[in-house]
Amino acid sequence: MEFFDSHAHLTGEGDYENLDEIIKRAKGANVTKIINICTDLGSLDRGLELSKKYDFVFAAAATTPHGADNDNDILFEDVKKAALNKKLIAIGETGLDYFYGFEKKEFQKLFFTNYLELAKETNLPLIIHARDAFEDIFKIADKVELKRAVLHCFTGTEKEAKKVLDRGWLISFSGIITFKNSSDLRDVLKNIPIESILIETDAPFLSPQSKRGQKNEPANVVETAEVIANIKNKSLEEIAKITFDNANKFFFS
Numbered sequence: 416m417e418f419f420d421s422h423a424h425l426t427g428e429g430d431y432e433n434l435d436e437i438i439k440r441a442k443g444a445n446v447t448k449i450i451n452i453c454t455d456l457g458s459l460d461r462g463l464e465l466s467k468k469y470d471f472v473f474a475a476a477a478t479t480p481h482g483a484d485n486d487n488d489i490l491f492e493d494v495k496k497a498a499l500n501k502k503l504i505a506i507g508e509t510g511l512d513y514f515y516g517f518e519k520k521e522f523q524k525l526f527f528t529n530y531l532e533l534a535k536e537t538n539l540p541l542i543i544h545a546r547d548a549f550e551d552i553f554k555i556a557d558k559v560e561l562k563r564a565v566l567h568c569f570t571g572t573e574k575e576a577k578k579v580l581d582r583g584w585l586i587s588f589s590g591i592i593t594f595k596n597s598s599d600l601r602d603v604l605k606n607i608p609i610e611s612i613l614i615e616t617d618a619p620f621l622s623p624q625s626k627r628g629q630k631n632e633p634a635n636v637v638e639t640a641e642v643i644a645n646i647k648n649k650s651l652e653e654i655a656k657i658t659f660d661n662a663n664k665f666f667f668s
């Protein structure tokens with residue numbers, strides 16, 4: 416049995432003291448592929464090094480909506496260069512987040528549009544972050560008819576899930592699905608075909624229910640798979656295999 420953590424932040428500044436240990440634990444838990452999401456210059460530099468060292472850790476990069484506090488995206492040219500040099504497996508996470516309302520919508524939209532176009536240009540899949548912003552996400556993405564995209568850390572409604580699936584995109588579930596108070600989200604999952612599902616940790620954030628309050632890490636993606644298996648009436652082996660195959664197809668085809 417193998418698991419694919421489709422979204423973890425391994426190289427954020429000061430996030431992990433001993434990354435080799437974290438990766439060893441992931442391997443020990445049969446997490447055999449990890450997408451490492453880089454969101455600034457430092458994490459991208461370290462992320463490219465990490466991918467050199469471990470051939471099963473793949474780098475993706477973009478400025479998150481939380482980094483869009485003016486119109487100057489200082490990461491963009493480096494992401495573009497890395498993408499064109501085939502050092503990235505995906506563009507992201509990028510998107511729109513209107514939940515806190517700290518960053519101006521116009522800057523978020525500008526950044527999101529630029530990364531969308533880069534994904535299109537480089538033929539790489541796009542990892543989208545969307546919170547309270549689905550309508551604008553679809554409005555912008557539909558202009559470029561994006562085929563390969565995943566809505567990461569999905570916490571939306573059934574309606575929103577349907578719109579994601581209508582576009583042929585995937586939906587990724589994090590440890591949030593394991594939380595005691597996530598019964599609405601578990602209901603949404605019931606109606607999402609397993610062929611459209613990825614699993615992720617979003618480490619170091621969002622530890623699953625049994626580890627809440629601790630720093631999250633890729634090994635914990637197994638708990639998310641267990642909860643999905645329960646909801647879908649499948650064995651853990653089946654969910655591991657299906658989500659692994661989904662992610663392989665999505666990132667490597």
Ligand SMILES: [Zn+2]
Pocket residue numbers: 422424452508617
């Ligand atoms: Zn993330």
